[in-house]
Amino acid sequence: MTRQGSTGNVIAALCNVFFPGLGQLIQGRPLAALIFAIVCVGGYALWWLVVPAIIAAVFQIWAIIDAATYQGENSLR
Structure with missing residues (x-):
């Protein structure tokens, strides 16, 4: 998963x-995975409050875009 748009990034997205x-x-980024999972699952669990669900939806879209555009630590931008 060394470049944006690679098959691995598409699968991750x-x-x-x-x-x-x-x-x-x-992609091997457990801290980012944990943060996205906690915010999204917690926000969706509080769906009746509306605002946490909206925040969770934004974070899920962010997680999708982040996985799709990930270039790795060793590649040059």
């Missing part, structure tokens, strides 16, 4: 559609 943070976990 698709994983985030089903469970937020799973794509980051596949």
